[in-house]
Amino acid sequence: MESPYFWSIAARPWPVCQTVRERSIMARAGSHIKQIAPGTPEATLWRRVTAPSWRGRPPRVRRLQYRSAFHTGPTPMRYHRPTHLLCASALLLTTALWGGAKAADITVGLSGTITSLDPHFHNNSSNSNVAEHMFDPLVARDAGAGIVPALALGWTLRGPTTWEFKLRPDVRFHDGRPFTSADVVFSLGRTKTVKNSPSSFALYTRAIKRVVALDKLTVHVHTDGPVPMLPRDLTGVLMVSKAAAENAATEDFNSGRALVGTGPFKFAAVRRNERIDLVRNAAYWGRQGQWDKATILLLPNESTRTAALLSGKVDLIENVPTQDVRAVAARPGFTVASAPSFRLMYLHLDGARAQTPFAFGLDRKPLARNPLADLRVRQAISKAVGRDALVAKVLEGMGVPSDQLVGPSGAGHAPELIGSRQDIAGARRLLAAAGYPNGFRITLHSTSDHYVNDRQVAQTLAGMLGRVGILTDVQSLPAPVYFARGNKLEFSLMLGGWNADSGMVESSMKALLAGFDPATGMGASNRGRYRSAAFDQALLAARVEFDDARRGRLLREANRVAMRDVGLVPLYIHTTVWGSKKGWNVTPRQDGRTYIHQVVRASAPK
Template structure:
């Protein structure tokens, strides 16, 4: 498999980015699983039910073993949930997914009760992204122990045999896996961040499958009898995070190069101007060549908690200039737009297009690229005026509301991926109320209200939702999914 981005770690709780999930979800499993359409299915848990307003009961799958032969039990789930919020230096923590859990009660080896701080109707969905690790391998283990494979013991369909950061990973079929036997004895990951090189590897036979094929190569791959392209509407929103935390914005100056006295991103009118300067349809149709849909909120159309009343912002450069003038910047200013060079191959190209759109309204913008390994920690430390990110929900708007725009609060485990420093106590209260509402319709209405508040406030600047693509050589099919990580069990020999 030719994979577009290398993982941040083998530690499944270190970073919930696509590149890391593509590796770890082949090795580790979750309590609830996600079908290709993102609907819930049994995973390590066979069933789950509310056992009260503030408790969920999970019944675990019997006869599951870790890859080292040790049995999987409810105690491993308890250990996992305790570890998730406490991984040092995690660059995209899963803490928000377990934030409502106050206590794990192990009833017996195959039964556990998850006690919550109130109603938590989304908990089974949120747990579909939390990989379960073993207590016997994980107790006292660090992220380095996972990267060195000492603690990389999972229950999944494959066993990780070697890992070379930034280069490759070698997996072997787990013959004791409880699920259907995968088609592959071995799976080799080759990390190929250059889209052209990835397509070339597939065309030459160097790899059998690639994710994120180059948009320039899609027409050829679609029409060639030797290859198959599969696709699905994705759940990942690509967005901009304007830094509203710093009093003086790093990387922002007046037109003479002198630092500004105040951070312009703290002014809602400036954020609105930056949003109105962007032609999202052009980004989706031209830059992304039809592989994305313009977005004005967290979720794409047709999904639960998508709000049809929230429009995709239309480009209006004249209105943007008026807003800048009203905010005290009639002549604009200069700044950098920081982007990871190797997260998604289209990010640098989209950033250049956005920089040109901003320059046209007087915000002279220079794009600065850097490797994701440096970009992620610096963005978390709010060292950029604006950063570009992607976030995928497992199926409801509460997930990004809690993690992306809620105020960062270590004690409440909110805002774990808040890269804008945005904070609105009224919105925080609304999000908390939504997440504790049991009725599906009432919860959706509250999530829509919270989403509308965040978008009106320009907490982030949504750009587009990605379409997911995979390409395979003849003889292999891949089942496209709404989630954008790649699972080797979904690649099958043609029968």
């Protein structure tokens, strides 16, 4: 895939003064942070645009083109007069209290909630982002979502159902043991055996029938049928040490006892829900980056995350809150950068059960039948959503409205599905035809501070649904609670997000819409339990098709079927924004990952 371009903005000084919002941000900042570290970026993937002077004008932004499986084009950024930031005296005081950075230390603020440090427990982007600092896959993704060798030097299709992987020699785990084919056999098998997984990594290994170690550095992976995308699927599976993990439970990873990988950093310490401390792996086989010590701070609260950056508590944050992007870009000594992502935000609907737990009549009594089981109600919900307004007002342009699973440049895009504009009158007619002329009540469940602006998005959606007669209550929950309850099918309507880490729409289709099957890992995150024989047939046919054009046609048919059935309601595709101290250069990635070893400080501290 062609590498994406992105923009970056750095601004010269603006008059310094503290606003009400900034006082609120600072008041809510935590006090549990340290220093962190970057790595090496791909210089050809990005440019910086620096405004020579504000003088009452917004910075100049050069919009560059890219191509993505989901994204439709450059995301516009609209900059206005920047918000005034912290008073200089307050900034000096907080900097003096917290101390300065050490030469080879870095502190990074991540936005997601980590549900586990076990790299095979929960197929969740936030979990994987942290784990990938300590563990490596056989095949990795570059910043533009192309696949590149990692622990496997190369791979070859030896027959319709046999892939050969040649392993990188002289790789060692953090405890000094050599990485061999036995670890590959164990790791690929373990993905199917981890207990109580909210979203199983068997999604990527379901087609593997057996794995054979031919010698210490050669593995044959035999599949149930042709799987042309297996190398790309394996970008999502991290290799663990058989010696360290064979008798370990998920809790042994969470405590750090089993966190023995081959990655650029070694585990040092963890404080649950607060921070993870890492140290350099001096024996790392790849490019190590600049940092001896790295501290990952878990900062799901938006105000706290921004305050941590502006106060100097952290060197870099991901997912700059949309309402703070202009202020961070305007602040002297700070810069922002962005990249289109693969994260699709959507509504999951419980349309499979005769009754659903959170749907009520206007009198607040439970409904005798599940309104979401009616196609017309699902269509009405989709028509009630104003996607353009959602992105423009709630996300401040940091996303692209989407009415299907994939953008125009991606395999599976169906042009005839474009144009799902908000239609209030049409939604009301559909509800009346379904037997709900006056509407009904429902509860929308969402995470709180897990996805960008998730609570605000949920509240806005509730208002949009209310306009067509679906009176919607919102319950925003901490991510661990949300995922645990969602996995038990306790909700009726859910605001969710799926980051297709592999860069392919098959990932979203397999996880969110394929018929739920624990044995194969298909439909692992299909919490609405949508099921369509036509969809599954087209998806499975695409999975075994080597010809790109034919695979594209099959994926397009699967996309049509799911959207015609309103198996879920697509909302928008997220744009990832990073904020950092000026001179601390992050590598923006389409998969949304924040890799510390790819962060580079332009000049060493004095």
